[in-house]
Amino acid sequence: MAFMSVYTVKLIDLRTMRKLSMDELNRKSVEEFKQSEKIPVIAVLENVRSAYNVGSVFRTADAFLLEGIYICGYTAKPPHKEIKKTALGSEETVHWLPFTTAIDAIARLRSAGFKVYAVEQTENSIPLHKFERNTNQKTALIFGNEVTGVEQSTIALCDGTIEIPQLGMKHSLNISVAAGIALWELVRQNLLTHP
Numbered sequence: 001m002a003f004m005s006v007y008t009v010k011l012i013d014l015r016t017m018r019k020l021s022m023d024e025l026n027r028k029s030v031e032e033f034k035q036s037e038k039i040p041v042i043a044v045l046e047n048v049r050s051a052y053n054v055g056s057v058f059r060t061a062d063a064f065l066l067e068g069i070y071i072c073g074y075t076a077k078p079p080h081k082e083i084k085k086t087a088l089g090s091e092e093t094v095h096w097l098p099f100t101t102a103i104d105a106i107a108r109l110r111s112a113g114f115k116v117y118a119v120e121q122t123e124n125s126i127p128l129h130k131f132e133r134n135t136n137q138k139t140a141l142i143f144g145n146e147v148t149g150v151e152q153s154t155i156a157l158c159d160g161t162i163e164i165p166q167l168g169m170k171h172s173l174n175i176s177v178a179a180g181i182a183l184w185e186l187v188r189q190n191l192l193t194h195p
Contacts, residue, residue: 033093038067040138041186042114045069046102046143046154048175051076055086056176057143062090064187069096070140072103080125086176102142114138118150118158119182121171125163128185135193141182143175 028036043061048054049075054076061069069078077082077098078091081165099105109116115133118125119141133139142158144150162171173181 006119009031021116029092033062033065034095036065039064039187041066041183042109042138042140043069043179043183044102044105044109044116044140044142045071045175046142047073047077047148048075048143048174049146051080051082052086053146053174053176054080055083055091055109057086057179058083058087058090058094058096060071060176060180060183061094062087064146064183066096066183066187067138068098069094070108071096071103072099072102080188102151103157106140106154106157109138109140112138116142116157117141118144118153118155118161119164119178120144120150120161121163122155122161125161128162128182130162131185133186133189135190139186141179141186143179143182148169 041064043057043066045054045057048057054071057069058078060066076083078087078096082092097108098103099108108114116138117131117139141162142154143151143152162177162182166173
C-alpha cells in the first residue's frame with residue numbers, strides 16, 4: 001500500500017510539470033531582444049578553435065541576455081556555417097565585436113568601465129561559488145583555447161581569475177560548458193538582486 005501512495009504522488013507531480021509550448025515561452029523577437037536591457041556581462045573568446053563552441057557561447061549569451069561577445073585571435077566569427085549550426089540564430093541577436101588580440105579587447109573593456117576576469121585554473125584563483133560581484137559592475141569573462149586555455153599574457157592583464165571547482169580526475173571542461181556554468185553564475189547573482 002505504501003508503494004501505491006508514493007506512486008500516486010509522483011503521478012500528481014508529473015501532471016504539474018507539463019512541458020510548455022513554444023507560444024507559452026514568450027520568446028522575444030530579434031527586435032525585442034536588441035532593444036532589451038542587457039545584463040552587463042561580456043564573454044570574451046580568445047583563440048577558440050571550434051566554431052561549434054563559439055556558436056554554443058552565442059546561444060548561451062542570447063539565453064542570458066548578455067551585453068555581448070568579444071571574439072579574439074583566430075576564433076571563428078559569424079557568418080560561419082558551424083557557428084550557425086549551434087547558435088540557432090543567436091548570432092543574429094547577440095552583439096559581438098572582433099579583435100585581433102585579447103589585449104585589444106581588454107583595452108576596449110577597460111575604457112568602458114569593465115572588470116575583467118579570466119576563467120582559468122591559476123594560483124590564487126577565486127572559486128566560482130565564492131566569486132561575488134556588484135551586479136551593477138560591468139564584468140567580462142575571458143574563455144580560452146580548448147587545449148591551452150587563456151594565454152598567460154592575457155591573464156596578467158586581468159583583475160583576477162575565476163576557477164570552476166572540479167572534483168573528478170580530468171579537471172577540464174569544454175569551453176562551451178565552462179562558459180555556460182560561469183556565465184550562469186553571474187546572471188544568477190543579477191537575478192537575486194534584480195528579480
